[in-house]
Amino acid sequence: MRATLWAAVTAACLFTASALAASRETRIPDGAMATAATLRERALQSDLAWRITESLTTEVGPRLAGSEADARAVAWAEAKFRELGFDRVWKEPVTFPKWERRSERAEVLGSAAQPLAIAALGGSPGGTVEAEIVRFADLASLEAAPDGSLAGRIAFVDYRMARAKDGAGYGQGSRLRSRGPSAAIRKGAAGFLMRSAGTDSHRFPHTGITRFDEGLTPIPSAALAAPDADQLARLLARGPVRVRMALDCGWTGQATSYNVIGEIRGRSRPDEVVLIGGHLDSWDQGTGAIDDAAGVAITMAAGKLIGEMSRRERPARSIRVVAFANEEQGLWGGKAYAAAHEQALTRHQIAAESDFGAGRVYAFSTSAPEHAKAAEKRIAEALAPLGIAHAPGTGGPGPDISPFAEKGLAWARLAQDGTDYFDYHHTADDTLDKIDPRALAQNLAAYAVFAYLAASAEGDFGSAPKLASDEAGAK
Template sequence: MKPTRFVFSVFLFLFAVQPFSFSADLFDAKTIAHAAKLRQAALEKNHAYDLVESLTVEVGPRPAGSEADRRAVAWAEAKLKKLGFDAVYTEEVPVTHWERGEEEAMITLPFPQKLHVTALGHSIGTPELGLEAEVVEVASLEALTQMPADKIRGKIVFINHPMEKSRDGSTYGKTVPGRVRGAVEAARLGAVGIIIRSVGTDSHRFAHTGMMRYQDDVARIPAAAISNPDADMLHLQFGYGVPVRLHMRLTCRLLGQQMSANVIGEIKGRDKPEEVVVIGAHLDSWDLGTGALDDGAGVGIVVAAAKVIKDGGKRPSRTIRVILFANEESGLEGAQAYVLRHRQELDRIIVGAESDFGADRVWRFSTRVQPDALPIMDEIAKVLAPLGIERGDNEAFGGPDMTPFRLSGVPVVSLIQDGTDYFDFHHTADDTLDKVDPEKLSQNVAAYVVFAYMAAEAPTHFGRIEMTPSSP
């Protein structure tokens, strides 16, 4: 080997190992010590629980576009101002307003039984006197798409796809397509209505609502979910070898566009105020419960985290921006509006994260950043470790409202909560304040404090991420 090639090879080797060899110096000792101090302060305070309690008691359920949604916006703006954020403002967002109305369902043959039912979000209603037809049971959305049209035409489809518990919530993604796309696939085959087994892991007689979608070139049919015990009972009636018939009546309706708003609060950076770390949650909720877990907890977590940092005695280098998004539940309309409005400024957002998975403990820290920024995230992970949080992969989702950001190239992280029991309550009347554990909530706040503060103090950016159509 020639000397020049040898020197060049040594240089490449040193360059390759450099991020790892000095990663301990990416943050100075004072920054790490202050992050640890903030982490402890977050564990000792309960700002987050107080906020969740206030939101669920003073506002309660807050469907997008409703009068309660407008009260939630006013509540959030007033809270952020009272907590002393440096800047508090709202950005109006037109949102789709849907009203549930009355809902009922009953097996009429072979053995009459009343069902616990709820309309799916954005479903149309049935005729005024209801809808009755024979029921066809299928095991999944995929199974439905394989059915011949003559077996479905004129009937009500029943998708009976149980959801299993999982710590990371991954089984939700396997089950929810039946809720979202079931009406389109059933109508494509000539069905007159659809009901699904609730996308949930409980065995209680609470039906789980959630967003469904129509397609412009396919007929619209009423869509509803029944509780898991009712789904079991309906399934058993098919075992008698005779046709099963069902009557359902829904008066739900779309009421057009109403005005809501994203509510934004900022802790201004001391050195680089134009560069931003975003932590977010969504302010809206479904109407059945009080939205304590989804997403009152997230609102409390990110607002409290910013408050702890503000009160910590050392202003972060970059700005920390809390965004409480409008209408996540039925279309990510607040997040999409934000990205569209600020599309020329997105390169100033160095990283983002959303809390929208309940109130259980954070157990994993995943990232989606450029590879050369991973040593910085690894250092943040070390300060998260005393909270019982493990280092995850570099394929983070970031949260639903981070999707438009992520698809625009903004790096994201996921502070993944334990979702083992989350889908027992998700989108049900049982999503109430008593399900929120103050101690676990404080651990979440501590995790967001460490991430947001250290990201704001990072010595460099996290790059831009390139998304492909297959990226989650």
Template sequence: MKKISILLGILISVGVSLIVNADSKVDELKVVASIRDEALKSELAYDILESLTTEVGHRMAGTPQDALAVKWAVDKFKKLGFDKVWTEPVTFKTWVRKAESAEVTAPYQHSLKVTALGFSIPTSKQGLEAEVVHFRTLEDLIASPQNSAQGKIVFISRKMQRFRSGKGYGPAVKARGNGAVQAALKGAVAVVIRSIGTDSHRLPHTGMMHYKKGVTKIPAAAISNPDADLLVRIFERKKTVKMKLQLNSHDGPEYTSQNVIAEMTGSVWPNEKVVIGGHLDSWDLGTGAVDDGAGVAITMAAAKLIGKSQYRPKRTIRVVLWANEEQGLVGAKAYAKKHKEDLANHVTGAESDFGAGKIYAFASNVAENNLPVVKKMAKLMKPLGIEYIDNQSGPGPDLIPMYQLGMSVFSLRQDGTDYFDLHHTADDTLDKVDPESLAQNVAAYVVFAYVAANSEQKISR
């Protein structure tokens, strides 16, 4: 009986060590460095990403793959041994992609690689054929005479510029978001934009566009960059250009998906949480490996490695896989609405949603008295080739609603030099992901999440 009692005591002791922070004599820097270095050698994130892209594939909001992705995520979290796993409903309108085609019919004959933009209305079943009018930028279209596109298809040819930070996206993407409204105001019957991407492949980039109440809705599409170059060359010959466009995509029924949430429970303040995650949905052309399967895998793996450590951090690590980011941060808004009363317990957060390139820098947006904690992160991230930039960070897309409520945020900045070669295209597949770079991301998220969760000082804005 005495032996059994001793054994039971040992088991209880070991069990407690798995979920409770060690005493104050434990060297936190050594603990975090150890998990960080383990992450660098780990293939867990790549295995998670391989599973998601193989067993589910694309995960466009409202499709059967969306439901499959939710089930996959719940099952994967449980298999990885997270302490808590649950879902929260997110309801939204859907959009269904159908057949799409485009061709130049005059002055020369050319088929074009085209994709409808998200939530575009369809053309008629027969398609539409019209003269094309060319504008280099959205601003040029806006500045043109009132009837400059009357009865015509507007073509916007602005090229996106390549930067490691991805800063070329913002100026270019305005044509995708607002092009249909501005073209319709000038009398156009459709709008076709150069893909918002930096590649030279004949693979068009999809993405969301928007209509405006009171403005006629017109079909909206993107053509591949080489095809946009072709159109520009034809216009340089000063000839009348005509195009035939057929888009059959249309609105679908209302649908309820789920935010999938899981936690590794903190050892001292379990109600306080550090939030990491990515969005579970993707567009439908590829398999969503870089946008945002990588973010899903990186943050799941980081939390798993922290959770299985002998020394749990004081606060809970919460991983949120947001629903339907691509069509308007729908899951993120639902999350913020549900958890706004618990804002004080959302200590800080960071989202991974910029592919799988190595992290080269990080920034914070915290109160000045929290900067010693940031300094500790910087010391632990330096061996990963990551430099601290400043305390002026903005949030990842899905953390915008919580940030607007007042939550502090961090930004772990990935090398996005090639990200927009793949973004929203059929080329967004697993083979584009470098396992070593993915592991470096996991190591960085381990450092951020552990140090933030283990800080004696509560992080705030």
């Protein structure tokens, strides 16, 4: 009798648990899928993302965080959101240290005298160094050098970054850029040069932010264009090489810019949002077309197309588009947004950022928990006609999304083909002509479909504050 009763109780508990799980399962209605298919085709025929990219890169151009052009970019973004008919438009301040580039020059001295194409690394101090070059194959080799062995010399790290569709080679390249100067200082170096973190063979050096460890006196630090790194290596194979490097750059106090935000209000749950965006700032040498005018344009245009829907067709939740401030120098806009909206984390359904150029989107994944996997699959179904594969369990949040994701925000990844992204990244060659309008339209279709369906879902995608133990375990 007891066994029978226990079996009955167990069965009842399992049924209840199953019923609760089913009731929590996130679903996307068939009607939303049909509307998304129409939206997808409209987006593929639209040149709106191209026109927005052209506007930002032409009317503002390069927009280094904290510069006069950055302020113009903020004004441009606010005006563009209004022009596109967003229901709400506002700004949120972001304050950060201001770095300026004024001039840079390097040259080989002696019998083989010749100029070298360099770019000061963001965060580098100014100064002139004239010294002998010591070459290292990679960061590990520099770190293994005896302390004091580079006294009065310039460290040159000649690490060649590998090309990859997903940009996997950038990890080591960016690590060298951020850690190399401090490693050189510890070995006694007076200056630091590195082969650019890039995959091209053009004479365009790649800039990017570096940092100096606390307690160290910063040294002039710069990146060489790939052909110049090759030239320097050939010269060193012939014997000692002396170089003069002169940088006029540095930190000049504090600056305030803004996250610029536009919102298309949802039909029935407008206080809940699906967040998409890109970053508004760029480095100062090109016009920041692929990094990241394209991302701003793709997500602005996606919001605009959803906003054009009739009231009946609009998704239940709001679509929030964020043009983030100062991503390039340390995710300042992303960190500020996460801090400002932490108490509203659960009202953020899911977020995605476009910040990997303008190549075609080829894969889709999310951080969705088990109860939202069916909804993720339905979004993947709607993206499949665009040539986008479902790749569950891969990737991670975009850069400006990551500070909020660390607090528990659900994220989606629309992976772009970055095979040639690092040919242009952070160089003077990052200009509008590098963007394929058809690929840009495919990106627009992907973001519009994703945002619309996520905002139409019945149920959530798992945004929830992380417990202290979760955060400790992630570190």
